[in-house]
Amino acid sequence: MNLEELKYPIGHENIPKKITSKNIEDWIFVLEKFPQNLELLVKDLSDNQIDTPYRDGGWTIRQVVHHCYDSHHNSYTRFKWSLTEDKPVIKVYFEERWAELHDSKFAPVFLSIDALKALHNKWVYLLKGLSKSDLENIFVHPSNNEEISLKENICIYAWHCNHHFAHIEQLMTRKGWQK
Structure with missing residues (x-):
């Protein structure tokens, strides 16, 4: 694999020009299932495996x-x-x-997995209650004054879940750690 494939195993984020209610539903489903899927992926890894970078110069699984x-x-x-x-x-x-930081480099992964479960449960509950007009609300990113709608941000974070899941999954496949 080349460096680009290692960095972006599912490709770069791709926000559709026209976001449908089906897109939103699919992306929320990804957010809903991510913490459990991540837990299942890493639960049997040893500390040495968890402390393995997903690529040279990249972050460890932890x-x-x-x-x-x-x-x-x-x-x-x-x-x-x-x-x-x-x-x-x-x-x-x-x-x-x-x-x-110390917690990112050394804390047990279950701390963040448990926190992700609670956070995603609350986040998904919030998202499922949003109206179409709520989804049009925006925030401004100060680095380039880009306006990002909530519906676009749902897409970004569904991609983010799949992106980092793929980092870990592909490392496990390359190392022969898959069951």
């Missing part, structure tokens, strides 16, 4: 799992801001710095 929680927690907050404020400018975070 860091990827903790990153998913950190990123999804930030995204959930962005949804809440967008539903309660007019075009909020979000706070960005330096994910690469967060991945180097």
